[in-house]
Amino acid sequence: MSVSSYTERPGAKAGESDGLSVPWSRPRPKRAGVSARLVSALTILALLAAWTVSAELRLVSPVFLPSPAAVWAKLVVVARDGFVDATLFQHIAASLGRVFAALIVAIVVGVPVGLAIGISKIGRGVFDPLLEFLRPIPPLAYLPLIVIWFGIGEPSKILVIAIAMLAPVALSTAAGVRGVSRERIDAARSLGATRGQVVRHVVLPSALPSILTGLRIALGAGWSTLVAAELVAATRGLGFMIQSAAQFLVTDVVVMGILVIAIIAFALEFIIRRIERALVPWAGRE
Amino acid sequence: MPHLTLDKVTVHYDGQPAAAVERVSLDIGKGDFVVLVGRSGCGKTSLLNVAAGLVKPARGQAMIGGRPITAPGPDRAVVFQNDALFPWLTARENVAFALRLRGVPARERARRADQLLKLVKLDNAGDKRIWELSGGMRQRVGLARALAAEPDFLLLDEPLGALDALTRERMQTTLLDLWAAAQVGVLMVTHGIEEALVLATRIVVLAPGPGHVVRTFETHFGRRYAAGEPIRAIKADPAFAAARADLTDAIFEGEAA
Numbered sequence: 001m002s003v004s005s006y007t008e009r010p011g012a013k014a015g016e017s018d019g020l021s022v023p024w025s026r027p028r029p030k031r032a033g034v035s036a037r038l039v040s041a042l043t044i045l046a047l048l049a050a051w052t053v054s055a056e057l058r059l060v061s062p063v064f065l066p067s068p069a070a071v072w073a074k075l076v077v078v079a080r081d082g083f084v085d086a087t088l089f090q091h092i093a094a095s096l097g098r099v100f101a102a103l104i105v106a107i108v109v110g111v112p113v114g115l116a117i118g119i120s121k122i123g124r125g126v127f128d129p130l131l132e133f134l135r136p137i138p139p140l141a142y143l144p145l146i147v148i149w150f151g152i153g154e155p156s157k158i159l160v161i162a163i164a165m166l167a168p169v170a171l172s173t174a175a176g177v178r179g180v181s182r183e184r185i186d187a188a189r190s191l192g193a194t195r196g197q198v199v200r201h202v203v204l205p206s207a208l209p210s211i212l213t214g215l216r217i218a219l220g221a222g223w224s225t226l227v228a229a230e231l232v233a234a235t236r237g238l239g240f241m242i243q244s245a246a247q248f249l250v251t252d253v254v255v256m257g258i259l260v261i262a263i264i265a266f267a268l269e270f271i272i273r274r275i276e277r278a279l280v281p282w283a284g285r286e
Numbered sequence: 287m288p289h290l291t292l293d294k295v296t297v298h299y300d301g302q303p304a305a306a307v308e309r310v311s312l313d314i315g316k317g318d319f320v321v322l323v324g325r326s327g328c329g330k331t332s333l334l335n336v337a338a339g340l341v342k343p344a345r346g347q348a349m350i351g352g353r354p355i356t357a358p359g360p361d362r363a364v365v366f367q368n369d370a371l372f373p374w375l376t377a378r379e380n381v382a383f384a385l386r387l388r389g390v391p392a393r394e395r396a397r398r399a400d401q402l403l404k405l406v407k408l409d410n411a412g413d414k415r416i417w418e419l420s421g422g423m424r425q426r427v428g429l430a431r432a433l434a435a436e437p438d439f440l441l442l443d444e445p446l447g448a449l450d451a452l453t454r455e456r457m458q459t460t461l462l463d464l465w466a467a468a469q470v471g472v473l474m475v476t477h478g479i480e481e482a483l484v485l486a487t488r489i490v491v492l493a494p495g496p497g498h499v500v501r502t503f504e505t506h507f508g509r510r511y512a513a514g515e516p517i518r519a520i521k522a523d524p525a526f527a528a529a530r531a532d533l534t535d536a537i538f539e540g541e542a543a
Contacts, residue, residue, distance in 0.1 A: 186340055187370040191384040191435050192360035205374045282373035285417040
């Protein structure tokens with residue numbers, strides 16, 4: 001008996017017709033014409049064109065809206081010569097360093113908390129209300145308290161970002177843990193796994209796709225609190241750069257900084273999706 | 287030689303008005319292949335879970351080798367309908383899971399897992415990921431994984447239920463081969479009447495409301511296959527058709543009540 005015989009075809013991949021599909025499930029031929037991606041590209045081009053035209057015609061003063069060319073020129077200048085005593089690269093490095101330090105804090109605290117919520121009623125009783133309390137508070141609201149408690153140094157900035165990341169990490173972990181199939185756990189127990197082994201070898205790997213989704217959401221949330229975190233006594237960082245520029249009414253640096261923050265957020269999202277695909281290739285295929 | 291026994295077991299789930307199973311006794315020795323059949327709601331899976339140690343009986347006792355069953359253990363490995371494999375591991379690592387729990391060195395684990403994969407006729411699938419395997423192949427991995435725990439008993443909860451008819455038919459002979467090779471006692475739950483006849487040495491017919499034993503059949507078709515008779519010839523035997531009719535009657539006997 002051979003396993004490659006016709007009775008044991010490996011599961012047909014989605015989108016492939018295997019000749020057994022019922023007629024009404026046959027994939028329809030792709031409709032020719034517009035694609036969403038093309039529309040998106042055109043939208044962005046149209047916005048850029050409108051921006052260029054309004055700047056060229058001086059519809060708005062350059063103090064309020066510098067031209068795209070001016071913003072690009074500023075980007076080159078700041079990248080080379082710097083702005084407020086640091087180059088663009090150094091600002092980016094400072095901000096990314098804070099966000100990743102905060103991410104590590106959020107993982108170290110959030111994953112065990114999520115695990116506790118997911119596997120124990122006591123853990124859920126203790127941590128669920130705390131997280132629900134913490135989650136909706138805007139970072140600018142708790143920033144003053146953190147400065148009073150921890151001073152104006154680097155730890156405070158990291159903590160502000162980490163707090164914003166904590167809830168997504170912990171709640172995604174908890175959801176992943178609660179979603180582990182009963183049969184998978186029972187199978188492991190019947191193979192001789194202790195409670196600790198079940199958590200380590202079954203629950204955590206099963207929850208990994210959900211944990212990674214949590215990290216992706218957390219990075220987004222942390223990155224968006226960056227400006228708040230760099231409000232107090234920062235000397236470097238994208239948020240600090242934008243605030244300094246705003247004080248001197250250097251609008252082209254403000255716009256450039258916003259665009260850089262957006263582009264980096266986009267890149268982070270892209271990278272972590274790649275990591276997800278590499279680490280949990282089974283997600284969505286079970 | 288330990289026996290797996292259920293002694294007048296009653297299962298009553300919390301919050302349910304009636305018992306799921308009432309006063310059912312079973313005795314499974316090594317080399318027995320006991321199949322539980324019956325309509326939905328007759329408590330087949332509840333009984334299997336009691337034997338596994340996943341469900342505690344409200345009354346009565348489940349014992350293995352004279353000792354009460356209080357928790358799941360590798361002496362009674364369970365295979366579920368949905369294979370319950372670990373998708374982050376390869377087929378070989380899935381099979382080796384029980385050995386890893388015991389701290390068996392990696393090389394020895396891999397060697398043993400490859401032996402078992404060969405036994406279930408998946409010689410070349412060791413490095414495959416679970417999602418690359420068909421339903422039948424996944425169930426084979428599940429069986430090999432259960433055997434790796436070196437159990438005295440295999441508890442099979444509709445292991446072929448999710449497979450297509452052709453795959454199911456060939457998995458039946460695989461099960462018989464494994465049963466003969468591994469020298470284990472088997473307790474299996476199924477909906478398939480023919481499946482029960484092909485595999486069992488004893489068929490226990492249950493009826494619902496609450497689950498109880500209606501009849502017990504001793505059968506010999508599985509042993510005939512193990513002795514070398516082709517499965518097609520066994521199924522074509524008029525005795526097989528007669529047994530099939532008897533069993534069907536027994537299952538629907540409780541229907542009128």
